[in-house]
């Protein structure tokens with residue numbers, strides 16, 4: 001096979017950029033998703049595309065926090081005291097009369113507090129005989145939940161960019177919404193390349209490698225609430241890549257492999273030759289050769305083929321860019337400082353992300369290397385729950401404090 005032309009040659013010495021700049025450029029390259037309105041049962045995990053204000057007060061009336069009786073506070077402070085039972089207030093159906101001096105009304109949790117009453121005594125503190133109710137302990141005004149004390153009409157309860165967690169979906173319902181505006185899921189294509197890369201489960205010849213990237217990327221996309229579209233794997237021929245992209249109807253394309261300095265790095269050649277390159281190469285280890293651009297109007301992020309590089313670039317570049325694009329109100333990563341149980345090396349001119357285990361030990365966070373430093377060593381990443389971030393020239397010594405992304 002003859003080597004493909006390499007138009008990258010003119011730019012192979014282009015300056016590398018920092019990760020923060022790459023995140024910004026990628027975000028600007030990605031399309032902002034449209035909104036859609038979904039019923040609450042279909043909106044779990046989606047991102048709100050507009051803020052939601054309460055349509056009602058909650059609670060909608062002053063109601064009881066306890067099953068018991070409602071009475072006047074002033075009648076019930078020196079106990080035991082006996083009051084006259086004059087009626088009942090049930091949740092959904094209040095007592096229409098008022099509570100006067102020496103009187104009380106049976107009440108249940110969530111039922112409206114009748115006019116005249118301003119305290120509740122719970123049933124465990126009562127002796128009830130016919131219409132005579134003896135309070136063994138004083139009634140409490142704190143057991144009344146006031147109208148609008150959770151939220152009031154017009155109050156903003158959820159913000160544009162909030163991810164709809166179970167509790168947020170429940171809040172949307174209690175604010176009066178049966179459907180919510182959310183961003184559409186971006187359709188993200190996954191295309192792995194490489195003559196030596198074969199489908200998992202097939203017999204492996206020497207020199208071949210199973211396509212692990214497509215499954216790691218697929219799961220990461222699902223985890224982020226995006227729609228993965230698995231495209232057929234392409235060998236190292238630009239025409240095959242183009243054929244596999246036909247009619248794919250994608251918002252974004254993630255490729256794996258073919259972005260480095262080899263003669264057969266065809267994703268690089270496709271973007272330099274027929275597309276538009278936004279950036280190529282980041283001051284990052286692993287994942288330095290990552291490439292971003294447009295091909296036929298589709299934003300493309302070219303992930304390096306090395307399995308750890310592909311997944312780490314997704315985590316530290318693609319994920320923050322998507323969060324920024326959607327204006328998500330949560331952070332893409334939890335960042336902590338932890339005591340290093342071993343040294344973590346710095347890499348010249350590059351920010352390094354070392355795969356590690358983060359744990360709590362004797363009241364502090366500690367972090368330990370997984371002894372799988374190379375970017376083909378998936379075993380390390382698979383057992384990591386953290387990435388230790390080491391800036392150039394700032395190696396972390398054993399016993400020192402490390403910056404850690406908690407995965």
Ligand SMILES: Nc1nc2c(c(=O)[nH]1)N[C@H]1C(S)=C(S)[C@@H](COP(=O)(O)OP(=O)(O)OC[C@H]3O[C@@H](n4cnc5c(N)ncnc54)[C@H](O)[C@@H]3O)O[C@H]1N2
Pocket residue numbers: 192193194196197209210211212213214256257258259260261262265286287288289303304305306307309375376
């Ligand atoms: N002369 C240079 N060579 C390399 C450089 C460099 O700067 N100068 N960078 C190295 C770095 S860093 C990385 S990372 C890789 C990235 O290479 P590519 O993105 O071009 O990927 P490939 O060459 O196609 O593959 C690299 C490696 O990964 C394996 N691979 C590829 N696809 C998959 C897959 N889907 N699942 C599992 N494994 C995969 C492939 O067999 C290779 O072993 O370039 C370095 N070289």
Ligand code: MOO
Pocket residue numbers: 284285286287288289304306309375
């Ligand atoms: O992206 Mo590479 O990991 O630095 O081998």
